[in-house]
Amino acid sequence: MKAVGNTVEEILSHIPSARIEAFNKLHQTIVDNLPEGFKPAISYGGLGYVVPHEIYPAGYHCKPIEPLPFAGLASQKNSINFYHMGIYSDPDLLDWFVTEYPKHSKQKLDMGKSCIRFKKLEDIPYDLIGALMRKMSAQQWIDLYESKLKK
Template sequence: MQSSAKTVQDYLKELPAERRQAINAVRGVILANLPKGYEERMSYGMIGYVVPHTIYPKGYQCNPKAPLPFVNLGSQKNHMALHLMCCYGDPKLKAWLEKAWKDAGKKFDMGGGCVRFKKLEDVPLEVIGQFVASLPVDAYIRRIEKVFAEIAEARAAKKTAKAKPSKMKPTKKKASSSHRRLSSRE
């Protein structure tokens, strides 16, 4: 459920009171631990924490006009979510997050890079704070560029694999049945 709100404050005003309270609490932890260089703004219809073009002019690989996303926080139809771009392609970071989340006694519900939660009590705020603080902008850019390079290499390898001619065995031509009929009449 993407919002068309232009500002974070407008986005928060749109939310039901319980969701607003939960999103604001998670937002507060993110802001308190956000390393220097990231900016808070609306991004993809959610609250986003991004690397601005002034620091990373390339922008987001999927849309270079957009700044590089780091974390997005949003309210969806059936849940709230933290979209953690930094977890895509980084199994160690994802494993650390899962372990810390579970060690805090909370249920961990994550897809590729999206942690879903229904209420504030489901979120170990201290883990979110540690996670966000652990990735300064320069370290995040290095990580994400490595992931983008690996994706590009995989795509290139896939293309070259498709481009190679198949090694089909030549088949023997069978004489057509009409040819056999003619030769049997002779």
């Protein structure tokens, strides 16, 4: 399901009513815990949390006009999906998250490489997502991103 809107505010205003409370709470949790250097923005047509060009002028290598993506949030057909490139790129961060998840949610972790799907909105582990967002600074993400590009 493609996001509807050209600004963060427009996307947030088009979330289905059954999900709006959980989606907005998750978005606010992410924003409240974003380290300095990241900002909410439109990223590849959706709601993203990025390193803006003023901090990382090179942008994303696949499409330099786009700011460097770090995380994202989307309302899909059957779930709210949260994307985090740090857990995709850093095995230690992934291990930490997978270990911590059962302490924060009764639901089995439903996860792809960087995507965490929340099908039961009442079991979204907001505190864990907040902690995850605080685990990596913008400079750490840039350094990790660049180290992966050089391989």
